Amino acid sequence: MNVPPPTTVDGDGPKAPPIATVTTPFGRVMVAMISSYMGGVIALxxxxxxxxxxxxVExxxxxxxPLALGVITGCGAATGFFVNPIAGRISDRTQLRFGRRRTWILAGGLAxxxxxxxxxxxxxxxxxxxxWCLVEIFIGFQMSVTGALMVDQVPAAKRGSISGVLGLIVATGPLLGLAIITPLSGAAQWIAIAALAAIGAAIAILLLRESPLANAPSPITARQLLSSFWVSPxxxxxxxxxxxxxxxxxxxGAAGAYNGVFLLQRIGTSTEELAATILGISFIFVGVGGTACLLAGIVSDRLRRQKPFVMMxxxxxxxxxxxxxxxxALPAVYLSTAISAVGAGIFLSVDTALSSRMLPRAEDIGKDLGVMSLAGTIPASAIPFIAPLLLAIGGFTLLYLLLAVLGLIGGLLVLRLPELGKEGDPRWAQLTVTR
Known part of the structure; x- marks a missing residue:
């Protein structure tokens, strides 16, 4: 059983609610997070x-x-931009006996x-x-609240391993979903994906155990709600x-939204072959990326190093x-997939564990993780809107090269972060609560 840290006073408002007592064994927490993540990843x-x-196409x-897909995915991602920090703020303050995280995991998955x-x-x-905007809202609630369990209920020493497992879910989820829908057609494909989302949420809440907040949280003002989107740099x-x-x-990762269009327009894949071709590419991604993800997560914990993995x-x-x-041609696409899979696997294996060390306040775990998740939402929001223009100017070559430059910059920026165990350095202000 974890002992909640002392409650502190927020300079912009009333005292934050105390942390709830945790009673779920580690193994059950891991399975619950995997189940919820799997359902959410497949749904999105x-x-x-x-x-x-x-x-x-129909x-x-x-x-x-390209234009219609950009509008749909861009609007959906833009909607999701506002969901994650608000979901974290709301779940942090939820006092229902059913649980502050369990309530929103189930509601988000079913809706x-x-x-x-x-x-x-x-x-x-x-x-x-x-x-699609509604899907982004509901599933965004579910996954944002699930992510808060990493700090709520997972000991710091085990976060690298579970981060690696969750990274593997990000890789294997699409593969599982594609494998299920490929032999189906029409409405059955959409219903199957919806069922997986609901089942994943249901399994998670059956496994999780939570105690309600010890004290009622103070009423939240409009200013405090807007502050959900801000952490002072x-x-x-x-x-x-x-x-x-x-x-x-x-x-x-935002480039993946145009994989289907790329295969249709440049590679010449037919609409009848599209699902099977993407499934084959996904097998490569999961086989290579999944292996890299698991190994990197384990090695990161043993070496107690995270920055080199993020950079790589x-x-x-x-x-x-x-x-x-x-x-x-497809062979070049397969090679690209293998290289990207190794990179994605390594990054995903430690990203969540690294991010969880940088949270400023123990009382706002859900909210701050929501703000952190905005960084992953913004590319998915902005790129679909600008991609049609880039495609018109320089085709897929310009689009992918620009995104590659951004990825390289991100890998280098990790040099500005403290390594695992160096959080006490006075240059950095962040969460130092040990669990």
């Missing part, structure tokens, strides 16, 4: 990688897909599943935009640099995009 990744593209034809199921019934692009420089690392390296992840991710920028 599979539609973007293939289902939305196929739906839009609606607007191949030539209209997201309903919105996903409804997308198949749409007949206009604007309808997909609305529903001057007072907390380590948090700010970790945020920028996540932002720039996250730009590499950013550099290799950028390298994979450079290869893809000049690819004109």
């Amino acid at each position: 990744s599979v539609p973007v990688s293939v289902l939305l593209t196929l739906k839009l 609606m607007v034809g191949q030539d209209g897909v 997201g599943a309903c919105a996903l199921s409804a997308i198949w019934l749409t007949t206009e692009v604007w309808q997909i935009v609305v529903l 001057r007072r907390h420089p380590a948090f700010a640099y970790a945020w920028m690392v996540k932002l720039f390296v996250g730009a590499v 992840g950013g550099v290799l991710g950028a390298g994979g995009l450079v290869v893809l920028a000049f690819a004109d």
Whole structure:
């Protein structure tokens, strides 16, 4: 059982609520986080990688897909931009006996599943935009609150390992989803993805145990709610640099939204072959990236080093995009996938563990993790809006090379962060509570 740290006073408002007592054994927490993450990753990744593209081909034809897909995914990601810190703030202060994290994991998973199921019934692009924004809101709530469990209930010494496992889920989730939908068609594909999202959330809340907050939280003002989107970079420089690392390296992953369009327009893949081709690429990504993710997470914990892994992840991710920028056949796409997979696996294996060390306040874990997650949301929000312009100017080559430069910058920015065990350095202001 963890002992909650002393409650502190926020300079901009009333005393923050005390941390709830944790009673879930580590093994159950890990399985619960895996289940919730798996459902959320499948719900968000599979539609973007293939289902939305196929739906839009029917609606607007191949030539209209890039713009329509950019509007849909851009609006959805922009909506998600506002969800994560608010979700963290709300869950931090939720006092229901069902649990401050369990409540929102279940609600987000079930509501997201309903919105996903409804997308198949749409007949206009604007309808997909609305529903996809709802998916981003609901699933964003679920995954943001799940991420808070890393600090709530996972001992610091074990966060590298579980971060590696969760990174593997990010890689294997799309593969599992694609494998399930490939033999299906039409509405059955959307219903299957929705069911996986709901089941993942349900399993998680059955395994988790939480105690309600000891005392009722003070009422939150509009100013405090808006402050959910801000952590001072001057007072907390380590948090700010970790945020920028996540932002720039996250730009590499944002390229995945256009994989289907790339295969259709440059490689010449047919719509009938698209799902199977992406599934094959996903097998490579998971096989290579998953292995790298697990090994890097374990090695990081043993060496007690995280910065070299983050740097290597950013550099290799950028390298994979450079290869893809000049690819004109599937073998080159496969090579790009393998390189990017190693980079993504290494980065994902330690990213969550590294970010969790940079949180400023123990009382605002959920909120601050939400702010941190904004760094991953911004590329997914902005790039779909600017990608059609970049494609018109320089095609996929310009788009992928620009994203590669951003990934390289992110990998280098990690040099500004303290290494594991160096958090006491007075240059850095961050969470130092040990669990």
